[in-house]
Amino acid sequence: MDLPGTIARPVDHELVIKKSRFLAHLAPARSVAEADAVIARLRKELWDARHHCVAMVLGTRADQARSSDDGEPSGTAGVPMLEVLRHRGLTDLVAVVTRYFGGVKLGAGGLVRAYSGAVAAALDEAAATGVLLRRELLLETEVPVPHADAGRIDNLLRDWASTHGSVMEPPAYDAVAQLRLLVPKDQVETLVADVAAASAGTLVPVVGDARVVDVPVPASPARRP
Template sequence: MSPPESPAPAALPGTLAGPVDHELVVKKSRFLAHVAPARTVEEADAVVARLRKELWDARHHCVALVVGTHADRQRSSDDGEPSGTAGVPMLEVLRRRGLTDVVAVVTRYFGGVLLGAGGLVRAYSGAVAEALDHAAAEGLLLRREILTEVTVDVPHADAGRVDHLLRDWATTHGAVLEEPTYAAVARLALLVPPGALPRLRDDLAAASAGALVPAPGADRVVDLPAS
């Protein structure tokens, strides 16, 4: 009897390549959403502090943040809005979209019309959701994968040919080619999905009559285009 298959590892949450802004107007109130990369709570706090300074005349600056490789730390603030109507709905959007290392700030300029709890929830969550829709359209969403660092030592005379081979291989196997280094030999480097390592060994052996052997190194969390 074959041993049971190991479950596939859970996908890591993604992140943003850069900040995105979006304005939502609801019954004359302006909701200015700013969603930005932030790898630490301190970076997120700095984004919030900057917006508070720039938009000093606004009534509310509501916040949601998620940081950590596995979305380990999460925080939200209603900043004076009724409890549970702003920060938590914003945070829920970030969770549903599977994002981490991001901070969302929605600045509200009150328009004179009360929206009620439900209206506030829809406005704050909608502002963040629409900002992230724009981020997706602009190619700012990133997925994350754990890839293995691999090096291949090649004689200088063969470096160009093997570099070309690895570039082609990387595009069809979800790998990422890194910058080579040159010393006594040319050291070519790439980041490879762990499950593709046996295939890389076989393909290099076939292309070099067994002369080239990839050397796996450490695993690394890598940001890649979501598409």
């Protein structure tokens, strides 16, 4: 199941077009209240700006969206910004583009290009700096291991996870060590076989519930404008 991604932390980018400054700010937001708090903070910090245009996408499946032109001609800011977020397959974030007018009118087409371009450039920067996260549905998996073997199996599982799209979680220690990781469904059989091979068949992973997990996307070169 393909899920929309998100961002790990805020990103800022400035675009200057015909003396107008477009300050794009992207921030993670898991709810309308979180997004509104970001918008309110920027309005307060950048109180002297003419426009604070907004686009937000929320929900695990990106099923909530909202936009605002904030005084720009209808359809020239918020919706184009929103389309960029949707095209990039992102959710649980808010984009605010603050405009300082430079004295030269850009026209409707120019505004659409400026506002969408500011968001796109900020997302390119996010990709180039490793801020993007992809979301995957992974299975909670535990491997019960005697304490004497925990160090060796832990190292093996960490190496395995790094090459099989999986994520290690902190272990739990009780009568035995519970080594925990999150595993794609199509890799479970491989995990079971590899753990059996490493333990002469004495260890068996226990598969639990599925969970949506944010996984860092490796940094990539920024796109050309």
